[in-house]
Amino acid sequence: xxxxxxxxxxxxxxxxxxxxxERGYVGTSPKAIQERxxxxxxxxxxxxxxxxxxxxxxxxxxADDLRARAEAEFSGPGSxxxxxxxxxxxxxxxxxxxxxxxxxxxxxxMADPDLRRPVEKTFGWLTGRLAELLDEGRTAGExxxxxxxxxxxxxxxxxxxxxxxxxxxxxxxxxFAKAVDGxxxxxxxxxx
Amino acid sequence: xxxxxxxxxxxxxxxxxxxxxERGYVGTSPKAIQERxxxxxxxxxxxxxxxxxxxxxxxxxxADDLRARAEAEFSGPGSxxxxxxxxxxxxxxxxxxxxxxxxxxxxxxMADPDLRRPVEKTFGWLTGRLAELLDEGRTAGExxxxxxxxxxxxxxxxxxxxxxxxxxxxxxxxxFAKAVDGxxxxxxxxxx
DNA sequence: GTCTATACGGGGATAGAC
DNA sequence: GTCTATCCCCGTATAGAC
Numbered sequence: 001x002x003x004x005x006x007x008x009x010x011x012x013x014x015x016x017x018x019x020x021x022e023r024g025y026v027g028t029s030p031k032a033i034q035e036r037x038x039x040x041x042x043x044x045x046x047x048x049x050x051x052x053x054x055x056x057x058x059x060x061x062x063a064d065d066l067r068a069r070a071e072a073e074f075s076g077p078g079s080x081x082x083x084x085x086x087x088x089x090x091x092x093x094x095x096x097x098x099x100x101x102x103x104x105x106x107x108x109x110m111a112d113p114d115l116r117r118p119v120e121k122t123f124g125w126l127t128g129r130l131a132e133l134l135d136e137g138r139t140a141g142e143x144x145x146x147x148x149x150x151x152x153x154x155x156x157x158x159x160x161x162x163x164x165x166x167x168x169x170x171x172x173x174x175x176f177a178k179a180v181d182g183x184x185x186x187x188x189x190x191x192x
Numbered sequence: 193x194x195x196x197x198x199x200x201x202x203x204x205x206x207x208x209x210x211x212x213x214e215r216g217y218v219g220t221s222p223k224a225i226q227e228r229x230x231x232x233x234x235x236x237x238x239x240x241x242x243x244x245x246x247x248x249x250x251x252x253x254x255a256d257d258l259r260a261r262a263e264a265e266f267s268g269p270g271s272x273x274x275x276x277x278x279x280x281x282x283x284x285x286x287x288x289x290x291x292x293x294x295x296x297x298x299x300x301x302m303a304d305p306d307l308r309r310p311v312e313k314t315f316g317w318l319t320g321r322l323a324e325l326l327d328e329g330r331t332a333g334e335x336x337x338x339x340x341x342x343x344x345x346x347x348x349x350x351x352x353x354x355x356x357x358x359x360x361x362x363x364x365x366x367x368f369a370k371a372v373d374g375x376x377x378x379x380x381x382x383x384x
Numbered sequence: 385g386t387c388t389a390t391a392c393g394g395g396g397a398t399a400g401a402c
Numbered sequence: 403g404t405c406t407a408t409c410c411c412c413g414t415a416t417a418g419a420c
Contacts, residue, residue, distance in 0.1 A: 008403080023299045026219040029395055041397085042404045050397070097297060104360040105289060105297040107215045116363075123361040148377055154358065154367060155374025161357040162350025168296040169315040171308075175346060182347025185340055186378035200385080221413055233415085234386045242415070387420075395412075402405075 009047045011037040016058035021099045025055055025106045025115070056114055062099040063118040067125060074129055080137030081191060084130070088156070088180045094164060094173035101161045127153050144190040152187075159183040201239045203229040208250035213291045217247055217298045217307070248306055254291040255310040259317060266321055272329030273383060276322070280348070280372045286356060286365035293353045319345050336382040344379075351375040 015037035019028040030051050034044055048054040073087040100122050109115045130153035137143040163176035207229035211220040222243050226236055240246040265279040292314050301307045322345035329335040355368035 024216075024218065024297065026216065027299055030397080031395070040405055042406080045397070046403055051395090101354075101357045101361075102297050104357050105216065105294050107219055110360060119361050120363065123358055127358070127367075144381070148374065151370050151374035151377055153374070154355075154370040155351055155372075155378065158352075158354030158358055158371035158375075159347050159350045160354060162293075162352060162354030163346075165293050165296050165353040165357075166315055166319070166346065166350055168302060169293075169311050171312065175319075178343050178346040179350035180347075182340065182343035182345070183350075183378075185343055186347065186375075186382065189336075189381040190378065222415080223413070232387055234388080237415070238385055243413090385420105387418100389417080389419095391414100391416080393413090396410095398409075399407085400405105401407095402403105 008037065008039045008043045012039055012044055012047060012054060013057045013061065016054050017062055017099070020055060020058055020062070021096060021102065024102060025109045028055075052112060052115065055109075056118075059100075059103065059109075059115060059118050063122040066098075066100050066122055070126060070129070074133060080133050080140070080142055081187065084133060084156070084187075085184060088160065088184065089177075092176070094167045094176045095171070097164045097168060098161060101164060123157065127157050130156055141192060144192065147190050156183060156187075200229065200231045200235050204231055204236055204239060204246060205249050205253065208246050209254055209291070212247060212250055212254070213288055213294065216294060217301045220247075244304060244307065247301075248310075251292075251295065251301075251307060251310050255314045258290075258292050258314055262318060262321070266325060272325050272332070272334055273379065276325060276348070276379075277376060280352065280376065281369075284368070286359045286368045287363070289356045289360060290353060293356065315349065319349050322348055333384060336384065339382050348375060348379075 012033060016028070016033050019032055019036065023032075028051075030041075030044060033051075033054065034040060037044075044054070048057070069090075070087060073090065074083055076083055076086065078086070100119055103109045103115075103119050109119070127150070131149040134143065134147065134149040134152055138145055138147060138149065159179050159182075163179035166179060167173050167176040169175075204225060208220070208225050211224055211228065215224075220243075222233075222236060225243075225246065226232060229236075236246070240249070261282075262279060265282065266275055268275055268278065270278070292311055295301045295307075295311050301311070319342070323341040326335065326339065326341040326344055330337055330339060330341065351371050351374075355371040358371060359365050359368040361367075
């Protein structure tokens with residue numbers, strides 16, 4: 001626990017995180033995890049019961065990260081629209097996709113309630129938090145009173161998730177930026 | 193070619209289509225395809241060189257379907273916004289996800305240029321076609337002249353693709369509908 | 385065209401030595 | 403805690419018979 005060396009348990013989780021992001025759950029084998037982490041079979045099965053338990057730790061960490069970063073932007077300085085803009089425009093590893101959103105396309109993740117829960121929670125939180133912000137903007141008179149906070153928040157989160165999809169399809173991050181531009185262009189009309 | 197029986201080649205493609213949709217490319221094995229189609233090993237490898245060639249046929253068909261359906265709605269009756277609304281609100285198998293969009297999350301599909309091409313083409317076409325419609329609406333005075341057709345089109349397609357992601361995360365199709373509502377709510381402001 | 389037999393490596397995990 | 407050995411089934415494909 002002391003010293004410079006990172007323990008194997010930690011390496012296993014981090015490697016799984018990366019692989020889940022790059023290849024998804026069905027596309028990630030214990031062998032691949034072991035190779036990337038530098039741990040052997042015995043080490044992996046000592047720390048974790050198996051692939052799914054390891055994935056659970058990795059997914060949880062991905063989810064926590066996403067949430068922490070978003071919250072930092074949401075609670076930052078500026079008007080509501082400014083804060084949302086900062087969030088939407090933040091630099092992302094677009095072509096790799098969203099480390100959490102990607103998991104929704106994985107049949108084995110969605111089939112396992114334990115693995116699925118953090119994904120569900122993350123997007124529930126994200127949408128709700130964004131809806132709060134929008135509502136705050138409405139109350140403050142910054143945004144049109146007719147704007148539906150929850151529907152708009154859901155649409156904004158969807159633009160991000162869909163932006164990843166389109167960017168990967170096109171092989172270019174520009175498409176992600178275009179989608180965000182389009183969304184912000186539409187939102188701007190609702191500003192007073 | 194005559195008669196009631198559908199040939200095995202056809203069954204193989206259709207089964208692959210379903211499996212690709214349900215489990216993705218990495219999650220679909222030749223064995224699973226054979227079982228679902230009722231064809232044996234020999235039959236499959238007689239008609240196709242292997243998994244990827246079969247997937248290519250299946251992906252192409254999924255892409256053609258998506259395009260044909262969308263085009264029918266885009267070229268239907270009504271104003272531009274009405275046609276877009278019909279398209280966005282069309283009934284979909286939301287929890288299964290988009291049969292084409294889903295493929296973008298599959299590392300082995302994206303890594304193979306042949307498999308990737310139809311996906312890229314489909315979204316390129318879809319976004320472009322929607323941008324044309326929006327531009328038509330602008331020219332006709334139906335939509336605000338300041339609206340950016342390409343960015344808006346990209347955002348709309350992203351809302352759909354992201355809607356699938358969020359609905360799967362939540363385990364409910366309602367979230368997809370919410371995202372669409374949010375997008376249409378924003379678009380409405382741009383109507384004259 | 386379709387079937388069965390066969391092949392080989394990999395996925396996923398256990399056992400036991402160190 | 404970590405390693406190596408081992409296990410069994412599956413993924414993916416070829417060969418050859420019918």
